[in-house]
Amino acid sequence: MSEYDFIIVGAGSAGCVLANRLSEDGRYSVLLLEAGGSDLNFWIWMPIGYGKTFYRRSVNWMYHTEPEPNLDGRISYWPRGKVMGGSSSINAMVYIRGQAGDFEDWKAMGNPGWGWDDVLPFFRRSETNDRGGSDIRGGDGPVHVATMDRYLHPMCEDFLRAGEEVQFPRNPDFNGPSQEGVGTYQNTAKGGMRMSAARAYVRPARKRPNLKVVTRAMTTRILFDGKRATGVRYIRRGTTHEVRARREVIVSAGAINSPQLLQLSGIGPGALLQAHGIDVVRAAEGVGRNLQDHLAIDFLYRSKVPTLNQQLGPWYGKLRHGLHYVLTRKGILSLGVNQAGGFVRSRPGLTRPNMQLFFSPVSYTKAVPGKRALMSPDPFPGFLMGAQPTRPTSRGHLEIRSPDPMAPPAIHPNYLGTDIDVQEMLEASQIMRRIAAAPALQRVIESEILPGPQVQSDAEMIADIRARAGTVFHPVSTCRMGPDPVRDVVDARLRVHGIDGLRVADASIFPTVTSGNTNAPAIMVGEKASQMILDDHRAGPAGGAGPSVRTGDCVRETPVSAPFQTA
Incomplete structure (x- = not known):
């Protein structure tokens, strides 16, 4: 079985950040798994081309909600990126952080370290603004933000x-x-082309020997030893693989796929899991709940x-x-x-x-x-x-329909x-x-x-x-961050309540939806999560003095030293 220090599930807005930041100092081996394929697609890179990718199954999960009673029984179409960069590769590129009060609300909900002054450095760290850096805007980060x-x-x-x-x-x-x-509005673009999270974070890291990227890898289950996450199982080209995480599994599959994967893996509402014959690792009623959207x-x-x-x-x-x-x-x-x-x-x-x-x-x-x-x-x-x-008060939910990981979940927005x-x-x-x-x-x-x-x-x-009325494609909060292990899914350091070695880091952890487009704050979550993870592992295993693995230490299916494998 292949082993890595960190396994990241999902190469979306946050997952790409994590892959870059966790691998950049060379101390840790990192595996990034993406269910979709490459983002080398003309319609992805051309900004106005996202109208073409809205209905392309090759790059899009193409979800649909259940009929919404408050919208005359209509079904809403929810495109989500199934490609390197995730939804940052198919969105409208508007760069909006949200209001300072949004993050003060997060902190007031029992999440220390998530107030405006806490998150601003990570927004700045992620950004190069074409108007120049300042005490509030970034000037040398990976994501280029363009005035149009x-x-x-x-x-x-x-x-x-x-x-x-x-x-x-x-x-x-x-x-x-x-x-x-x-x-x-400013757009996430550089040189007239889309600045997705894949372009901003993964491409600069492609030659690192300690980063492996596997595309078209559908993660079907998180593996556990008791209450500790030890790895994941994924399917690629009809073959099932299992990989082990020495330190952590980090789920960054987005507001739909992250709670779906947790539920399929035995973390979720107990009655739901039992109804589908899934062994309960931890009964967590909040997984898939608290869904918000604009x-x-x-x-x-x-x-x-x-x-x-x-x-x-x-x-x-x-x-x-x-x-x-x-x-x-x-x-x-x-x-x-x-x-x-x-x-x-x-x-x-x-x-x-x-x-x-x-x-x-x-x-x-x-x-x-x-x-x-x-x-x-x-x-x-x-x-x-x-x-x-900007701040709707309705809450919906989503849940798996069956134990089949290929079956889309049932989405109830409750607009x-x-x-x-x-x-x-x-x-x-x-x-x-x-x-x-x-x-x-x-x-x-x-x-x-x-x-x-x-x-x-x-x-x-x-x-x-x-x-x-229709969605503007900003689903969040289905693995909500908060201090209550009964109602919330992750704590303020994004660790899944009651489970060791497992975090969630993407828009699903938002305590509430931000006031505006959600891509920029999702990238911020990736930046902040990366720093927290590195801080937590700085002392090494069991309080030791160093990392558990050096570059190239891991057993592997293909050489980790091969640059940026995305076949």
């Missing part, structure tokens, strides 16, 4: 002026001292002036901009679709913003539900505004499960109507297509929300 203003559509300025006209301040940096206001509503407008529809719709437009991008890595194809937006308060009396806004100078009314056909927009000039409450979430979604719709009515946008709006002028009353707007 030079290529933004002129209608973004109309949106920003409209926001100011309804008394929302303009904010030059949503990741600066304050998140509040309207402005333009739900958004879009408003669609027909424009009096040209939008990206006219640039990307005709064949000659696709050809022109495609050639420009291939030759220069610049232009509109080097951008994500969410170009502008903001964080605002929907009502008086709030201490911080509770809404995130999106502005996209493109529209697509005939796309398959859940799919953003970015290269096939509407034939008429159109644009979208969207809004989502709009509380009155406050319904009220805030109504306020989100009302905010977009306010912005659209401002003079700067009235000058360019020909008509509101969706929901349409016939939708006016609160009841009509809520009915529209139930009929059309």
Whole structure:
């Protein structure tokens, strides 16, 4: 059986960070297992290409939820990355850390070391911002964060002026001292190409002799000796392998796959595991519970002036901009679709913003539900505004359907499960109507297509929300961090309660969803987890003076010294 100091399950936003940081000083051998394949794919690296990867099973788990009673029984489509880089390889690339108050909330929930001052150094450590480093922004980290203003559509300025006209301040940096206001988004990109976690963290580490990367390796079970995790079992090309972890197994498979793997391995709700004939290693009711996600509503407008529809719709437009991008890595194809937006308060009396806004100078009314056909927009000039409450109070859950690791779990988001979430979604719709009515946008709006002028009353707007609202793909909290071993899954050092040698480090550990896009905080979790793990093992086994293994010590299926094996 092959042995490594650390086994990391999942090469997503956090797992790639862990692979880099745990291997960089050469003292420990590290195995990174990824169920998907290589990220060397044109549609992954081209920023606007993520519209293509949304429905590509070769790079995407393509999950679906159960019918949602509060969304008129609709099923939601949940794309998740099944590829090197995980969802950072197929997302919209918006870089948002969240509000300082989000992390103060985490600390107040019984998680010492996770307040804003605690996590800020790890955000800075991960980032190279093209505006330069500062006391709040990173200047020399692996993840390049790019300002896209030079290529933004002129209608973004109309949106920003409209926001100011309804008394929302303009904010030059949503990741600066304050998140509040309207402005333009920065993307995780460098040189006109996507900056995924794989590109940022794994590629620079590919020649390290103590790092082995195995792709198309579906981890099916964590192995235990009593209450200690000792390794994992995985399937690759029809063959089952077992590998042993001398120090720790670290699950970084994401908010869906991490709780699924724990449950399949015997850690989860006892009755659920017994019903599927799975031996219970530890009954942990919190595994798969506390699921949160951002739900958004879009408003669609027909424009009096040209939008990206006219640039990307005709064949000659696709050809022109495609050639420009291939030759220069610049232009509109080097951008994500969410170009502008903001964080605002929907009502008086709030201490911080509770809404995130999106502005996209493109529209697509005939796309398959859940799919953003970015290269096939509407034939008429159109644009979208969207809004989502940043801190929903509803909680859902997910659970395995069977002991078959290849079967997708049953996902129950429980959207709009509380009155406050319904009220805030109504306020989100009302905010977009306010912005659209401002003079700067009235000058360019020909008509509101969706929901349409016939939708006016609160009841009509809520009915529209139930009929059309959808996820923005930010599931978190299914292996929640917290001090209670009954309700929570991991402690403040991300160790699974009641189990030795096992941690979870990804968006599943978020105590609550952050105020904004979740990729940046997931990367931060990887950075902070890496430091905690190295600190905990610095003294060596049983308090000894050194590491348990040197580079090249491990028994292995293929030589660890071979560079960056990803066959």
